[in-house]
Amino acid sequence: MTEDRIVITGAGGFIGGHLVAELVRRGRTRIRAVDRKPLDEWYQVYDGVENVVADLSRRESCEAACRDASQVYQLAADMGGMGFIETHKARCMLSVLINTHMLAAAQEAGIERYFYASSACVYNAERQTDPRVTALRESDAYPALPEDGYGWEKLFSERMCRHFSEDFSLATRVARYHNVYGPLGTWEGGREKAPAAICRKVVEAILSGEPRIEIWGSGEQTRSFMYIDDCIEGTLRIMESDVEEPLNLGSSELVSINQLVGLVEEIAGIELERYYAPDAPLGVAGRNSDNARIRERLDWEPSISLRDGMERTYKWVHDAYLRRYGGHLGPRDTAPRGAHTRGR
Numbered sequence: 001m002t003e004d005r006i007v008i009t010g011a012g013g014f015i016g017g018h019l020v021a022e023l024v025r026r027g028r029t030r031i032r033a034v035d036r037k038p039l040d041e042w043y044q045v046y047d048g049v050e051n052v053v054a055d056l057s058r059r060e061s062c063e064a065a066c067r068d069a070s071q072v073y074q075l076a077a078d079m080g081g082m083g084f085i086e087t088h089k090a091r092c093m094l095s096v097l098i099n100t101h102m103l104a105a106a107q108e109a110g111i112e113r114y115f116y117a118s119s120a121c122v123y124n125a126e127r128q129t130d131p132r133v134t135a136l137r138e139s140d141a142y143p144a145l146p147e148d149g150y151g152w153e154k155l156f157s158e159r160m161c162r163h164f165s166e167d168f169s170l171a172t173r174v175a176r177y178h179n180v181y182g183p184l185g186t187w188e189g190g191r192e193k194a195p196a197a198i199c200r201k202v203v204e205a206i207l208s209g210e211p212r213i214e215i216w217g218s219g220e221q222t223r224s225f226m227y228i229d230d231c232i233e234g235t236l237r238i239m240e241s242d243v244e245e246p247l248n249l250g251s252s253e254l255v256s257i258n259q260l261v262g263l264v265e266e267i268a269g270i271e272l273e274r275y276y277a278p279d280a281p282l283g284v285a286g287r288n289s290d291n292a293r294i295r296e297r298l299d300w301e302p303s304i305s306l307r308d309g310m311e312r313t314y315k316w317v318h319d320a321y322l323r324r325y326g327g328h329l330g331p332r333d334t335a336p337r338g339a340h341t342r343g344r
């Protein structure tokens with residue numbers, strides 16, 4: 001018997017690249033990896049994988065991607081950290097083209113199982129106004145008041161998965177990822193997220209000899225961060241499960257951004273003066289993942305500690321920085337308007 005073909009879209013990106021890597025490690029041989037970026041910009045590329053460069057906002061690319069396949073992991077999206085999604089709302093919403101065409105193409109191709117990477121940005125903003133959070137349960141997505149732009153698109157697309165499942169019997173699985181971090185992802189250029197950005201800023205402070213770091217907002221905003229290995233394990237478990245409704249996939253280890261900076265300082269062995277940029281894009285005041293349902297349904301939840309994950313991530317960002325800029329300082333972001341200083 002021939003093994004089933006698995007399609008991973010957004011495979012040139014951070015999570016998609018790690019998912020391909022894990023499936024290769026698990027001995028899967030019929031993997032089709034699709035992304036619109038040129039191949040030399042993919043974070044990970046494997047021999048023996050069918051690597052396809054295609055724009056999945058076009059229906060015909062989605063049809064070609066799904067041809068002769070049985071499973072789809074849909075991770076492609078035009079997205080980035082808070083600095084990107086708060087300033088590119090229309091672009092984030094245009095990912096609806098990818099999700100619409102991919103679902104329609106998957107249904108037409110007779111795909112047996114379809115995974116969609118949703119986000120904690122679907123949750124009602126009114127439940128996230130205090131840094132001392134009550135962790136978000138899956139039911140907190142409704143009544144709907146998600147993150148403007150990016151979150152609305154994610155909520156709409158996960159809803160489409162539900163209706164494709166109910167009306168067309170396409171078996172869909174949906175994970176709501178909470179901030180994923182780790183090596184082999186974006187760490188500069190404007191789309192990077194807080195953990196990688198903080199690692200890069202610490203490297204820059206060391207290289208520049210100016211022991212200072214800029215923090216967006218007051219630094220009191222709280223989040224949880226999931227290490228990439230937990231994200232991949234959870235994604236595969238959710239795909240294999242019989243859970244049809246969206247599940248949180250996130251760490252429940254809550255930290256403030258100030259604490260995250262403190263952790264990276266400890267790892268790097270440096271203490272920095274902190275500059276606060278109150279006008280920078282912030283997102284919600286606090287957010288954590290309630291893992292009761294994933295524990296109950298899958299008897300599993302993310303468990304890699306922030307310290308372990310950040311040690312590996314800092315080392316990777318540090319080395320990537322040195323490789324790219326040869327030990328010199330690269331171009332640095334300028335502080336958003338309104339930045340001011342405060343000591344530790």
Ligand code: NAD
Binds near residue numbers: 037054055117
């Ligand atoms: P990423 O930006 O590294 O990867 C996304 C990939 O999608 C990119 O390589 C991009 O080139 C590709 N893509 C974008 N538009 C495309 C198109 N039209 N056709 C083909 N490919 C296209 O992001 P990531 O962190 O790996 O995220 C993967 C998925 O997980 C996304 O759907 C994202 O919204 C979701 N997610 C991520 C996080 C996180 O913390 N990283 C949190 C919540 C949800």
